[in-house]
Amino acid sequence: MQGDQQGYDRGTSIFSPDGRLYQVEYAREAVERGSSSVGVRTAGGVVLAARRRVRSPLMDAESVEKLHQVDDHLGVISAGNAADARRLVEFARQTVQRDRLTYDEPMPVEPLAKEVADHVQEYTQSGGARPYGTALLVGGVTDGRPVLYETDPSGTPSAWDAAAIGGESGEIREFLEAEYAADADLESGVDLALEALAAPDDATFSPAEVAVGTVTAESGYRTLPTDDRRNALDALGLLDEDGGPQAS
Numbered sequence: 001m002q003g004d005q006q007g008y009d010r011g012t013s014i015f016s017p018d019g020r021l022y023q024v025e026y027a028r029e030a031v032e033r034g035s036s037s038v039g040v041r042t043a044g045g046v047v048l049a050a051r052r053r054v055r056s057p058l059m060d061a062e063s064v065e066k067l068h069q070v071d072d073h074l075g076v077i078s079a080g081n082a083a084d085a086r087r088l089v090e091f092a093r094q095t096v097q098r099d100r101l102t103y104d105e106p107m108p109v110e111p112l113a114k115e116v117a118d119h120v121q122e123y124t125q126s127g128g129a130r131p132y133g134t135a136l137l138v139g140g141v142t143d144g145r146p147v148l149y150e151t152d153p154s155g156t157p158s159a160w161d162a163a164a165i166g167g168e169s170g171e172i173r174e175f176l177e178a179e180y181a182a183d184a185d186l187e188s189g190v191d192l193a194l195e196a197l198a199a200p201d202d203a204t205f206s207p208a209e210v211a212v213g214t215v216t217a218e219s220g221y222r223t224l225p226t227d228d229r230r231n232a233l234d235a236l237g238l239l240d241e242d243g244g245p246q247a248s
Contacts, residue, residue, distance in 0.1 A: 027153035030133030044186035045216030046139030049193035061208035079166030080134035113149035121155025
């Protein structure tokens, strides 16, 4: 019986007798070991925010990439294996460029999320390859309407009003379920995302320890500069007074 279990463990595309793909479950565990990322859809646009894991005071925190611009109207935030996330972001960028060249218009959020999810799903049924150990939140604007999607290691896309991936995502999701308001403006969405990141352990952050981006119909994709992040954290009482790196 133990030998059979090990066989299903090693087979990346073999179902166990109870219908499980162990390698996909292990990939989900890799996501849970990543630092937290949050997406919030507001009336004014989509907010993407994440904790940066700064391992040493010698490390340049800004070099820890959690936020990625995919197109003028599209942003992605990741949790899990950083190298896998970078590969998926490049796939997403190439997909958007091909679509724009073909149709001469911006690619909507939902088709992009499904293209990425289809690519991820292929790696759950191909021999000699492992699943992607990362999850993405894809936020953007389609026909002036904010849209937020999640893709997970199984290749499943799902639309959300507010979502959390990475470590402590369950606690963060509970906080979002209690505090989310569909009619909130963009600034309130930024505040909610930062509060959600801090909720599991009442954390405080230096500006370098969080990454925040927004996507709106008017301004497209933009990241919040350091001073804006500092002011937002200070207003919420979440600013680390020492300003130094913390383990997350």
